[in-house]
Amino acid sequence: MNDTYKIILFDGVCNFCNGFVNFIIDRDKKDIFRFAALQSDFGTGLQKKLGFDTDELKTIILVDGGKFYLKSSAALRIAKNLPFPWNLSYIFIIVPPFIRNFLYDVISKNRYKWFGKRETCRLPSTEEKRKFI
Numbered sequence: 572m573n574d575t576y577k578i579i580l581f582d583g584v585c586n587f588c589n590g591f592v593n594f595i596i597d598r599d600k601k602d603i604f605r606f607a608a609l610q611s612d613f614g615t616g617l618q619k620k621l622g623f624d625t626d627e628l629k630t631i632i633l634v635d636g637g638k639f640y641l642k643s644s645a646a647l648r649i650a651k652n653l654p655f656p657w658n659l660s661y662i663f664i665i666v667p668p669f670i671r672n673f674l675y676d677v678i679s680k681n682r683y684k685w686f687g688k689r690e691t692c693r694l695p696s697t698e699e700k701r702k703f704i
Contacts, residue, residue, distance in 0.1 A: 577634065577635045578605050579595070580609050599653070633648055642668075643668065
């Protein structure tokens with residue numbers, strides 16, 4: 572596992588997920604994160620290594636050293652590493668996961684209907700390429 576960067580696996584064809592990745596990139600001034608689509612060779616390989624069914628997993632995954640986080644826990648831990656005021660949202664980690672993940676699951680289930688879907692995974696710009704695995 573890579574201990575240098577925190578790795579974010581995201582749905583590469585989801586417009587909402589790509590917007591979230593853009594949001595993180597724009598605020599990742601300490602160069603903490605690296606990104607890979609769940610559908611990429613790296614993404615599917617890492618999911619298998621973590622023991623996930625690559626056909627069933629429909630969530631963001633944060634890999635931080637030897638640990639991984641899913642759903643709202645991943646999103647909040649990502650926010651914790653962003654600058655003020657975004658890092659303040661980490662306070663919601665005190666809310667039990669079954670409550671946090673209820674909202675996460677509603678958005679996840681409807682993300683294509685509400686935000687749309689791409690035909691292919693995003694291609695990073697020249698400036699962004701170093702951030703993608």
